[in-house]
Structures are given as C-alpha cells and as structure tokens.
Amino acid sequence: MTQAVKKLPRIEINEKFCKGCSICVDFCPTDVLELRGPVVAVKNLEACTRCQLCDLRCPDFAIQVFD
Amino acid sequence: MSTIAEKKEKVSVPFDYNKYLRPNKLPHIxxxxxxHGIVLKALLRAIDRAGLEKDNICMVSGIGCSSRTPGYVDFNTLHTLHGRAMAFATGVKLAKPELKVIVITGDGDALAIGGNHFIHACRRNIDMTVLVMTNSTYGMTGGQYSPTTPLDAIATTSRYGNIEPPFDACEMARASGATFVARGTAYHTIELERTIHDALVHKGTSIVDVIDACPTYFGRANKYKSATHMMELIEKDGTVNVKQAEKLPPEKLEGKVLRGVLHKVERPEYCEQYENLIMQKAAAKK
Structure with a gap:
C-alpha cells in the first residue's frame, strides 16, 4: 500500500490588497510567510498547519487559507 | 473505496467576506x-453567525477613520455628521423598527464630539449595537489626542505627554443606562466575534468598546516598533478577560483593562415602549 501524500493547503494572497503590515508574518506560529518587497509571500508552505491566524488577523482582506 | 487519508481530510473553507462587502470599493483606505480592518472582519463573521439578512441591517457612522466602514459593506448604510451617528441611528430605528441598526464610531467621534448622543442613546435603551473603535487618537486629522489617550502619551497636540486623564467608555455606558456593555480587542479576534454576536442578539442598547491599534500616529509617536508590537503590548498584555480576572489576585490586575461582557441587564426597549404607548392611547380614544 502506498503512503498517502500529505495534502498541502492553498494560501491565496491578494497582492492588490496587501499593504505589507507584516501582521500575518509576525503572528504565524510556524513561520510560513515572509515579506517579499512590499507584499507578503509564502516561504514554507509545508509547515502550514491551517490555523487561519493570518486570515483572522489580516486587516486588509488579503490572505486566505484553503484546505 | 476511500483511503484513510481521504476520510481524515477535514474540509475547512475560509469565511467568504465578499458576500457582505462592496468589492469595487476595496482595498480600503x-x-x-x-x-479597523480586523474589527470589520470580526463584525462580518458575527453578523453571519447571528443569521442577519443583508437588507435588514442599517449601518450608521459618523466621521473618522473607523467611520469609513459603511463604505465597504453591502448593507443599508449611512455616513453622517461628526459625532452624530447615534442621533441618526435613533431616527432610523424609530422610523423603521424592523431594521437591525449597527453604529460604527471611533473614540473621538462617540465620546468627545458625540458624547451627549452617546449618553442619551444609552439612557433611552433604544435597540442598536454600537461599536466604539478605541484607537486612542484622531487618526484622520493627524493624530491629536482623544478622550481615551492614556496619561503621558505623546500626540501631535501633546508633544510633552498627555495630562488629561482618559475616559472609560464602558463605565460611562453602564452609568448612562446601556443594557449590554462589553469590551474586546482586535488581537483577540475570535473572542471579539463572539462578543459582537452577543451584542447583536441583545435587545436594547449594546455598547462594544473595541481596543485597536493606530500604528501610524499613536504607534509612531509613542515609539512602538510595529503594528504587531502594538497589538501585543496594548491588546494582549494590557487586557485580561473578565472571567480570568475573577481568579487573579488584585496585584496582577493592576493597570489591566477588562475585556468580555462587563454588564448585561434586561430593561424595556424604547421602540417597544413607544409602540405600546401609541396603541394604548389609540385604544382609549375609540
């Protein structure tokens, strides 16, 4: 039996809305995100635990985590 | 046949904010x-949880950063005079009592310029939910000190420190007769969602004082490093939940602000009283 491949979440970032306040980067418990220039980007998707803290605390409606 | 991995898979769909927003008005200012954005999201989730219809909500605001909120949401919205949001909201509620009236104001808007409207809306106990977004500054006009700016804080109008003692919006609301008084912070966003939901389902004047951060004016002037730094120091470390506070010794509560539902009583609601009076008088005339 083959081992099931770990399914990765999908993090959607709306770069037009992101203002680069770095709230999501600082509050991410597993350090998934980073600031790349003026907007946020995904650095290490495999570490994401789908806790949704970035989504909950983003003031700009710019980030959402899909399963 | 489905594998174990497939069975374990939980489907968590993120909240669809677009359902309540006017997407062509975003990004916000x-x-x-x-x-303010975090508070708006918590409010939208609370509205969804309370099962309110979009067309049955009227959102009223005054002037200020927080009062820009109705521009972004797809409800019946009213952007009114500085400090007078609650006066307009009273009018809306009396004319159409079936509407759910939500007032969004800032601390300067509600407590300084609209102080009297705030007190008298609480006194009448008219059914509306008021969100006072307390960021301790007048952000839109350049960072002047507001009625909730802490002592010794720096603002553009208090360069050597603020000497005016701040207001406690919750204490004032309670003393004025509001039947639901609560406090939340933008940091504790899930708790805030729950608090706003409780405020929305309560019948009578519900005041929710929401502490949030103004990194641009208050933060820069008072040497906070970033928005996150402000949220951690002011909102996380500066507040304590009212239920936790009961178990803590008094010395640990020094300088802390209580959050959660602080006061809840039942009292006759204004529109109902008004309706009853009319019906009584009409019946007596026949």
Missing amino acids: WCPGCG
Missing part, C-alpha cells in the same frame, strides 16, 4: 496594520 486604512493604513498598513490598522486594527
């Missing part, structure tokens, strides 16, 4: 790191 608030500064990077401003807490």
